[in-house]
Amino acid sequence: MNNNGFPFDIEKIIEDARNELEKITRKDELEYWRIKYFGRKGVFAILTSKIPELSQHLRPEAGRKINKAKNLLNELLQQKKIIVESAQTYNDTGLNYTLTGLKPDYGYFNxxxxxxxxxxxxxxxxxxxxxxxxxxxxxxxxxxxxxxxxxxxxxxxxxxxxxxxxxxxxxxxxxxxxxxxxxxxxxxxxxxxxxxxxxxxxxxxxxxxxxxxxxxxxxxxxxxxxxxxxxxxxxxxxxxxxxxxxxxxxxxxxxxxxxxxxxxxxxxxxxxxxxxxxxxxxxxxxxxxxxxxxxxxxxxxxxxxxxxxxxxxxxxxxxxxxxxxxxxxxxxxxxxxxxxxxxx
Missing domain, CATH: 3.30.930.10 (Bira Bifunctional Protein; Domain 2)
Structure with missing residues (x-):
């Protein structure tokens, strides 16, 4: 149990999840990460199931912390998903769609x-x-x-x-x-x-x-x-x-x-x-x-x-x-x- 009376360290969980996400380069790895944290038996499901075990005055704060962490990691997941899919497309076609496009010619006044x-x-x-x-x-x-x-x-x-x-x-x-x-x-x-x-x-x-x-x-x-x-x-x-x-x-x-x-x-x-x-x-x-x-x-x-x-x-x-x-x-x-x- 941490200093706040919670049986889990939410900041440590976020840090570990971030580090794991940064190393991911493939779609299957990203899906494994998503299931690990957001699946029915994932980290957040387990944390949520333990809220009733806490004393009455800790439950609201625990719920807020868990939801805040879920929202943060979900946003990071969506950003990483775009990057991985773009890289995957480049690997499949030889084109890198993340590169800045060529500036088209445009007209000028005569x-x-x-x-x-x-x-x-x-x-x-x-x-x-x-x-x-x-x-x-x-x-x-x-x-x-x-x-x-x-x-x-x-x-x-x-x-x-x-x-x-x-x-x-x-x-x-x-x-x-x-x-x-x-x-x-x-x-x-x-x-x-x-x-x-x-x-x-x-x-x-x-x-x-x-x-x-x-x-x-x-x-x-x-x-x-x-x-x-x-x-x-x-x-x-x-x-x-x-x-x-x-x-x-x-x-x-x-x-x-x-x-x-x-x-x-x-x-x-x-x-x-x-x-x-x-x-x-x-x-x-x-x-x-x-x-x-x-x-x-x-x-x-x-x-x-x-x-x-x-x-x-x-x-x-x-x-x-x-x-x-x-x-x-x-x-x-x-x-x-x-x-x-x-x-x-």
Missing amino acids: PITLVSRDIVRIFQNLGFGVHTGPEIETDFYNFEALNMPEDHPARDMWDTFYLDAERKFLLRTHTSPVQIRVMEKLKIPFRIIAIGKTFRRDAFDASHSPVFHQVEGLMVGYDITFSNLKAVLIFFLRELFGSNVRVRFLPSYFPFTEPSAEISISCVICDGRGCQTCGFSGWIEILGAGMVHPEVFLKAGIKEKNITGFAFGAGIERIAMIKYRIDDIRQFYLNDIRFLTQFE
């Missing part, structure tokens, strides 16, 4: 997605809304409403996918049609950007793709000037490429803006000193812009004389290629995990 999100974030901070339009367009929205009537020579700038013999339905060649749709619906003043896919009959090579993405911007209101256009675009480009980038505006031509400008930034590769990327000029063309042509306002149903606005457009792939120094546009469409993992 640079086009990353740049698109940056653009949306910058312009939303300036109060611009985000709009979309249909990828299948009519000749009216894609050309005529943008000051390019039928047989206008400016249409040759866009190699168009027509969808019908009458050449009235087409895959949009730019996101500019969204300008017209927005001007027809929104109340002046407003400012929006539109991001989406565009389509042209281009070869699929290092610098061209028949499917690409554009961002279009439009701001319409009262007394908007070219200075507003410059301020917005300089802010946008410095947010996108860094505060040290220089921005240059040169005269250009677009049928839907007048005056029009070609906007370039100082080369981010050579910092404007001249390299192969910028053709040793120190500048990289990045987007086109200008003041909305009065004819475009008329086609959209806006006839007020004091309404002005500016518009701009840029290729998202081109921005991504410059920002991430990518030399082949095809990389964006190959879904090569080795390429995409660079943009975590």
Whole structure:
């Protein structure tokens, strides 16, 4: 009898059971251990049968100690059972299912997605809304409403996918049609950007793709000037490429803006000193812009004389290629995990 008046040492029983359990490596050994302690004639059955022999005041405490020990050893039994069965499976099949599994490959955001999100974030901070339009367009929205009537020579700038013999339905060649749709619906003043896919009959090579993405911007209101256009675009480009980038505006031509400008930034590769990327000029063309042509306002149903606005457009792939120094546009469409993992 131990010091507590019990005819058994429960702590010694637990210790012995633990030691025996740790040495077990096979299922039959584990079953023998279970029967020894939990069987009908096992250790705990014997201990329980001796409780009535104890004095009345010791019985509750003895029962609690036995139950606590049973619960502890049963939990250890279940843990050991998992280990032994896993080891047994490994021995039977040659596979060890307890080893940590291989980490599967998972996707990453395409640079086009990353740049698109940056653009949306910058312009939303300036109060611009985000709009979309249909990828299948009519000749009216894609050309005529943008000051390019039928047989206008400016249409040759866009190699168009027509969808019908009458050449009235087409895959949009730019996101500019969204300008017209927005001007027809929104109340002046407003400012929006539109991001989406565009389509042209281009070869699929290092610098061209028949499917690409554009961002279009439009701001319409009262007394908007070219200075507003410059301020917005300089802010946008410095947010996108860094505060040290220089921005240059040169005269250009677009049928839907007048005056029009070609906007370039100082080369981010050579910092404007001249390299192969910028053709040793120190500048990289990045987007086109200008003041909305009065004819475009008329086609959209806006006839007020004091309404002005500016518009701009840029290729998202081109921005991504410059920002991430990518030399082949095809990389964006190959879904090569080795390429995409660079943009975590």
